[in-house]
Amino acid sequence: MTATSPTQAPSTAETVINNIKGTEEPEVADKGAETETETDADEFEDNGIIDHTTFDQLLEMDDEEDHEFSRSLVWNYFEQAEKTFVDMDDAMEKLDFPDLSRLGHFLKGSSAALGLTKVKESCEKLQHYGNRKDAAGVESITNDEAETLIRALLVQMRREYNEAESYLKVFYDGQE
Amino acid sequence: MLCSLIRKMCTTSTTSLLQDTSSLQKTTSTYFNKAINNMTASPILSTISPPSSPAMSIESDFEDHDETTTTQPRKIKVMIIDDNSVNLTILSRLLNKHFADTIQLTSVQNSGLAALDQLTKDEVDLILMDIDMPVLSGVETTTAIRNNDSHSEHSILEQNLNVPIIAVTTSDAEEQRELYRQVGMADCVSKPIAIPKLRMAIEEAMKTVSTNG
Numbered sequence: 001m002t003a004t005s006p007t008q009a010p011s012t013a014e015t016v017i018n019n020i021k022g023t024e025e026p027e028v029a030d031k032g033a034e035t036e037t038e039t040d041a042d043e044f045e046d047n048g049i050i051d052h053t054t055f056d057q058l059l060e061m062d063d064e065e066d067h068e069f070s071r072s073l074v075w076n077y078f079e080q081a082e083k084t085f086v087d088m089d090d091a092m093e094k095l096d097f098p099d100l101s102r103l104g105h106f107l108k109g110s111s112a113a114l115g116l117t118k119v120k121e122s123c124e125k126l127q128h129y130g131n132r133k134d135a136a137g138v139e140s141i142t143n144d145e146a147e148t149l150i151r152a153l154l155v156q157m158r159r160e161y162n163e164a165e166s167y168l169k170v171f172y173d174g175q176e
Numbered sequence: 177m178l179c180s181l182i183r184k185m186c187t188t189s190t191t192s193l194l195q196d197t198s199s200l201q202k203t204t205s206t207y208f209n210k211a212i213n214n215m216t217a218s219p220i221l222s223t224i225s226p227p228s229s230p231a232m233s234i235e236s237d238f239e240d241h242d243e244t245t246t247t248q249p250r251k252i253k254v255m256i257i258d259d260n261s262v263n264l265t266i267l268s269r270l271l272n273k274h275f276a277d278t279i280q281l282t283s284v285q286n287s288g289l290a291a292l293d294q295l296t297k298d299e300v301d302l303i304l305m306d307i308d309m310p311v312l313s314g315v316e317t318t319t320a321i322r323n324n325d326s327h328s329e330h331s332i333l334e335q336n337l338n339v340p341i342i343a344v345t346t347s348d349a350e351e352q353r354e355l356y357r358q359v360g361m362a363d364c365v366s367k368p369i370a371i372p373k374l375r376m377a378i379e380e381a382m383k384t385v386s387t388n389g
Contacts, residue, residue, distance in 0.1 A: 051368075054368040057368075057371070058266065060273075061266075061269045061270065061273050069269065073262060073265055073266065076261065076262055076265070077262050080260075080261070080262060102308075102310070105308050105346075105347075106259075106260060106308075108346055109258075109260050109262075109263050109306070109308075109345075109346055109367055110260050110262035110263055112346055112367050112368045113262060113263050113266050113367060113368050113369075114262070114368075115368065124346075
């Protein structure tokens with residue numbers, strides 16, 4: 001993902017730590033400059049990143065204590081999400097609103113299935129904005145309004161995804 | 177019936193039969209002949225103990241019961257359809273983990289077209305279908321099934337034309353649910369899937385099948 005990508009987001013670890021501390025996060029940062037964080041996965045719970053009812057149901061489907069099934073599923077989700085973000089960037093450059101809506105819906109499904117609440121909610125907004133509707137999917141909005149809202153939303157969604165990704169990686173690292 | 181069978185095998189027709197109700201299932205009973213000590217054990221036990229025994233199969237409903245017995249209801253053959261691989265994996269696993277006693281996952285399809293093609297070849301008892309899919313949506317796929325339009329040169333198997341179809345989707349607003357009903361879907365289960373709700377939807381859908389014959 002390029003530095004000018006609309007879905008570029010601050011460093012994952014820095015953002016998460018700053019959110020927990022309540023400090024302002026940097027507007028632009030290189031995603032590649034991630035640093036090791038010792039933040040425990042439990043510290044993320046109050047941020048509403050994960051719906052534990054859904055995620056725990058997923059963990060219950062694991063056979064062994066190594067959580068191999070859910071781990072492989074989550075990593076599959078990571079790949080899917082990264083590809084979808086690239087597709088969203090492409091669709092945004094073309095202002096292809098129907099495609100943005102479709103992509104939002106697509107990622108919403110798997111995000112919801114894993115209990116990634118914030119990502120799912122942002123995906124739902126993207127679905128609506130792409131259909132030239134407001135966040136609730138009720139009132140119509142103009143193309144210009146949709147474009148403005150989607151550009152901001154893609155940055156937000158990327159940030160929320162990075163938080164979720166960090167949480168899950170910390171969780172599974174702790175299971176080893 | 178089992179008692180009659182046992183009595184026929186007993187040397188005395190007045191032998192009392194004891195019912196062992198300590199088995200796993202509430203409906204499961206194991207009947208032991210009180211006079212068993214007076215008889216050779218193996219002929220009786222060979223009749224009543226193995227899970228595949230016809231005598232046992234009539235009354236029993238053990239968890240580890242052999243599926244091939246004539247009285248054990250066969251498992252529901254299920255097809256699942258979703259264009260998202262993560263969702264497909266989760267639903268497959270969920271069915272295998274939580275519904276293994278009643279469901280046999282026989283078909284996993286990632287598109288409406290692939291599902292239609294499969295329905296021209298194999299019979300299923302139940303379809304769990306995503307709604308928002310490219311090319312053919314879940315609504316369009318359902319309509320095609322009901323209208324025997326396989327989008328190919330082959331016809332959908334007659335047994336599949338009225339198969340119960342449950343929508344599994346995040347698009348679960350009331351007006352959407354009404355649309356699903358109108359095109360012939362039996363129910364709608366929201367994502368993320370709550371197992372009790374899925375179970376209830378499946379049970380209701382299958383009741384409709386048995387009611388309609």
